[in-house]
Amino acid sequence: MGAKAPTDDANMLSVKGSGKVNGSAGANRTTNDDAAELSGEESDDDAEKHVTQPPATAGEGGAMKKKNKRKKLKKKRKAPTVQTEPPSVLISQLFPNNNYPKGEEVEYRNENGYRTTDEEKRHLDNINSDFLSDYRQAAETHRQVRQWAQKNIKPGQTLTEIANGIEDSVRRLVGHDGLSEGDSILSGMGFPTGLNLDEIAAHYSPNAGNKTVLQQNNVMKVDIGVHVNGRIVDSAFTMSFDPMYDNLLAAVKDATNTGVREAGIDVRLGELGGLIQEAMESYECEINGTTYPIKPIRNLAGHNILPYSIHGTKSVPAIETDDTTKMEEGDVFAIETFGSTGKGWVYDQGEISHYAMRRDAPKVDLRLSSAKSLLNTIKKNFGTIPFCRRYLDRLGQEKYLLGVWYARS
Template sequence: MIDDEILNKYLEAGKIAKECREFAAGKVKAGAKILDVVVESEQKILSMGAGIAFPLNISLNEAAAHDTASPGDERVFKAGDVVKVDLGVHIDGYIADTAVTVDLGKNDLLVEASKAALHAAIDMVRPGVRTGQIGAAVQAEIESRGYRPVANLTGHGLGQYLLHGIPTIPNVGMQGGTELEEGMVFAIEPFASTGSGIVSDASRTEIYSQISSRQIRLPSARKLMKIVAERNSLPFSRHWYYEEKSDLAIAQLVKQNILRGYPVLHDVPGSLVSQAEHTMIVTDDGCIVTTV
C-alpha cells in the first residue's frame, strides 16, 4: 500500500507531467529546432516546481527512445517525421513517466496502434493480472493494425528515484510474468513499428546516469560528478553540463563504470515507430492513471 503523502506526490508529478507533455508536443512543428523544444520543455518542468526525472526524449522516425538534443544541436523537425516525445517528472523522487507521438506526416494508423494498445493495457490493470496477459493485449492491438510491437522494449516499475523497477510490462504476450498487486506503480509504454519490431543501439549517446561511486582522478570528471551525484542516480543529458572538457570527463567515467550511457535505440533504417505511455498505480479494483 502507498500512504497518502506518497500518493499525493505521485499524483502531483502526474499532473505536471501531463501538462508538460502537452506543452512539449505542441512545440513539435516542421522547422522547429529540437534543442529549443527540449530546453523550453525541461524549463517548464522546473518552473512548475518539479524535478526532471530524465532528459526529455525526442526520438525521430526509426528511433524509438533515448534521443535528446546534443550541445549546439542544429537538427530541426521535418515534414513527415514521426516524433516520440517522452518525459519524466518527479516530486521528491516519486516519478511520472509519460509519452506521446506527434505525427508530422500521414501516419495516423501507426500512432493509433500504440495509443490503442496502451488503452487496452490500462483496462486490464488490476490485482491478480499477470504482466504476460497485458503484453498479449498490447501485441493484439498493434498487430491488428498491421504493425509489429517492439518486443525488446518494455514498461517498467517506478519507485522513489527508481526509473526501471519491478514489474516489467512486455509489449508481446508471454506465459506468466509478474502478478500485479495493489500499490504497485509502473509505466506502460507500447511501441508500434513498421520495421522489424526489434531495436538496437545506435552510435549516438546523449543520456547517462551514475551507477557507482569510486575515487576519480581526472579533475574535470570530479567536477562533473559533484553535480551528477545530486541526481540520485536519475539520468542526465550531456548538453546539461557541457563545457570544454565534459566529453572527456564522461568518457573517463564510463570507462571506470561510474556512469553508464543510454544509446539511442532504433529499428531498421527507413522504418517508423510510434509510442504511447502513461504511469499508473494499482488499486484494489483497477488503477489510477496519474498522467491523464
Template sequence: MDDEIFDNYITAGKIAKKYRDEAAAMVKPGVLILDVVEFAEQAILSEGAEIAFPVNISLNDAAAHDTASEGDERVFSKGDVVKVDLGVHIEGYVADTAVTVDLGDHKSLVEASSNALDAVIALVKPGITTGELGGAVEAEIEKKGYRPVSNLTGHGLGKFLLHGIPIIPNVSINGGTVIEEGMVFAVEPFASTGSGQVTDGQRVEIFSQISKKQTRLPSARRLMKDIEKRKTLPFSRRWYKTPNKDINLVRLCQQGILRGYPVLHDVSGSYVSQKEHTLIVTEDGCIVTTA
C-alpha cells in the first residue's frame, strides 16, 4: 500500500464517520427513513467523495440490505432498533461503517455488538487468524445473552471491491485466513435476540453488476450505461429514473447481469444490533479508519 492509497482510505474513513454519526443523530420517532438516507448520501457527495453503497437503514429483525425506496413513507417508531450502515470511497478505496440506534429499551443488545467489535480491534495484528477473531465476537455476544448472526460476516476491502478476502466470521471457526500487515477489512458483529440466522426477505432495493453481457432492449442498455459507472459497487433502485426501470432491473437480474440483495431478516419479532468499523492492519496492530 503506497501513501496515496493509504491517504484515500483514511480520508474515506473520516467522511464515513462524520456522516454515520450525523445520520444516526437524525434517527428519532416520526422521522422519515428516506430523509435520513438522502441526507447522508448527498452529504457524502458534497465532500467530493463517492457513495460506496446505498445507505442502509435496517429495522428490528432486519439485519442488513434495506434502504429507502423512491417516495418511501416509512418512519421510525418508538421501540425500533435501527441499523445505520454506510460506505464512502475515494478513488475506489472504501470505508464501511455502521452503528445501531436504540429507540426502545435494547441497551444490552446494542452493547453486545459494540463490545464484540472492540474485542476484535484489540486482537487484530499480523499472525492472528480470522477464526480467532470470530471466536472473540461470539464470546462477547453470548456473554450478554444473545446470539451472533452466524451467516453474516466482515469482509475484505479493495479498490472498487466491497466484499473480498479476508472473511471475518461472527462465530468461532477452526483456522481461517491468517491476518497480514496491509490488509484492509470491515469487521461487523451482529447480535440477535432471535435465531442467529438471517434469511432473504421479499424487499429488494439494492443491486450490483456481476457480469458484462449484451442486452437487446434499448431502455435496458441505457440503464446499464449508467450502472456501469459504479464499477460493480452496489446501487439503489431509487437512484435511476430511466423508462421501464423496474422491469429492466428484473430482466437484467434474470440475464445474470445484475444481482439483487434482498433485505436480510432474523425471525419475526426478534431484534438485531450491528456495529462496524474499517481496519487497516499495521505491523503491530491496526488503524481504525472510521473511529
C-alpha cells in the first residue's frame, strides 16, 4: 500500500501502473486518465461383524433370532498436503512445526559482504526466530492467495466479489475469520484489499453497495496485505487483459525488481530511488498509436513497515533524491513502484475507503455516543491495522457513517 510523498502542486496523469513487493488511510490516489500498478475425503471401511445372542425366553417356538450388528469404524482424516481452490487449507497445516518457506535470500553487496561472516550478526539473526516465522507464514499466505487471484480474476466480476474472495481466502489460510472480538488483531488482513482501476493509482477498496464490474479494457492494480501477529506483508501486482499495456506492466515490474535487488543495509534511500527511476524510464508504451515514455510517479513511494503499522517513518522514493537516510539492520521495507505515461503525479480524489487509527493521535473527548462506541469497536478489533467499511459491516456495525466522520474529524 503506497505511501503519499510530500507534494507541492498536483498535476494530472494519463496512464499508470504499480508493482510492489512486501509494499494511508485517506482518499484514493487518482489521475484523470488511465492507470497501471484436499482436503481428504473420509473413507470408511467395514469393521468386523459382532454377533450377539440374547438370552432365550420361554414360549412356543422359543428360538430367538440372531441379530447381526455391523459397526463402522471411521478412519482418522489425514491432514491435507496440498492447497485447495479457492484456498482454504491452513498454512500451518501445510507447513507443520512452523517450517515455512524461506523465499529468496540475496547476499549483501560490495562493502557489506563482511556481514555474512560476522558471527555476532548471525547469532542475532538466529535468536529472532518468531519474527522470521511470522513473516514467512504471512508471505506464504500472500503467495498462495495471490497466485489464486491472478488465475481467477476475470472481466465480468464485480470489485466487491473480487475483494471478498481475496480477503476470505486470507482469513481461512491464517485461521482467523475476524468475527470474534480481537480476532483480526491476531492475524488476518494487513489492510483492505486495493482494487484500483485505470486512473486510480492506490488506496481504493470497494465500499458496501459498490457495483463496479471489471471490464476487458481495464488496468487494475491489486494490492493485498497479510499480517501474522502484526507482521505485515504488503505486495501488489497489476492486471491487464489488453496486450497494449504489456510494456507498462513490464516497466513497473522491472523497477520493483531493481529496487529489491539493490536494497540492503547501509543503502541510501535517495540513491535507491535513482536506480528505480532509471529502470522505469528505460521503457515506453504505445497506446492507440501514440508512444508514451513511462515515468515513475513522484509522490507515491515505498516505505518501511513497523509491527501493526503499515507505514513507518522511512520512505523509499521512485526517483533520485538527496535523502541520505540509510536502510538499517532490522528494517522491513515495501519496495513499491508506480509507473505513468502522464506527468507522474497523483492527487486525492473520490470516496474514502481506507481508515486506520493513528498511534500518535491526540486524545479527544468524543461527545457523540455513536462515535465513542465505534472507536471502542475499532480499538478492540483492528487496533492500528487499517480497515474499511466492509469490515465494520462484517462485525454487524450499523449506522456508523456519522461516527466515522466525527471520529476522523
